[in-house]
Amino acid sequence: MTEIRTVELGIGDQAPYFDLPRDGGGRVRLPDFAGKPFVLFFYPKDDTTACTAESVSFTAHAADFEKAGAAILGISPDSVRSHDKFVKKHALSVPLASDEEKIAAEAYGVWRQKSMYGRTFMGVVRSTFLIGADGKIVRIWDKVKVGGHAQDVLAAVKEL
Incomplete structure (x- = not known):
């Protein structure tokens, strides 16, 4: 199966602009x-x-990221209402943005064709971007495996 990917961002590219609603109200x-x-x-x-x-x-590592001078933002296609429930249920402290129209996901190239159990569909590929103070992409983690990922990202932040 050929993977469909409309955008291919790289290290040094300017991070694409986004303006999205977030958990708790307001925009990010x-x-x-x-x-x-x-x-x-x-x-x-x-x-x-x-x-x-x-x-x-x-x-769990939010204070360490803050101490290292970095902010964190999560984005998914879920609604703000869904984010609010998710944050409350799991006592999350990281802000979550709602990208129901997949505008940011497409801009960052993470809205792609996926396959599971022989079925093909479009969805968000779990990905992380480290964006420098100048707004340029410093590092990209594609098809993230969750175990140890936050610690790997924190180590990369500390190297800046």
Whole structure:
């Protein structure tokens, strides 16, 4: 099967702009993070096993990311209402943006053709972007495996 990917971002590319609604109300935009590094993680669905483990892990390390001078933002196609329930249920402290129209997912190249149990469908491929203080992509983790991922990202942040 050929993987469909409309955007191919690389190291040194300018991070694509986004302006999305977020959990708890309000909006979050790329310029909100200007002047400091930040971690942008895309995940498929609230309250699923791997997505919960990933979000809980970033929350567990949130103070370490803050100490290293980096912000964190999670994005999925779920609604703000879904994010609010997810945050409350798992006591998450990382902000979550709602990308129901998949605009950010497409801009970052993570909305792709996937396959499971012989069925092909479009979905978010779990991916993380480390974006530098200048708004340029410093590192990309594609097809993320959750175990130890937040710690790997934190180590990369500390290397900046």
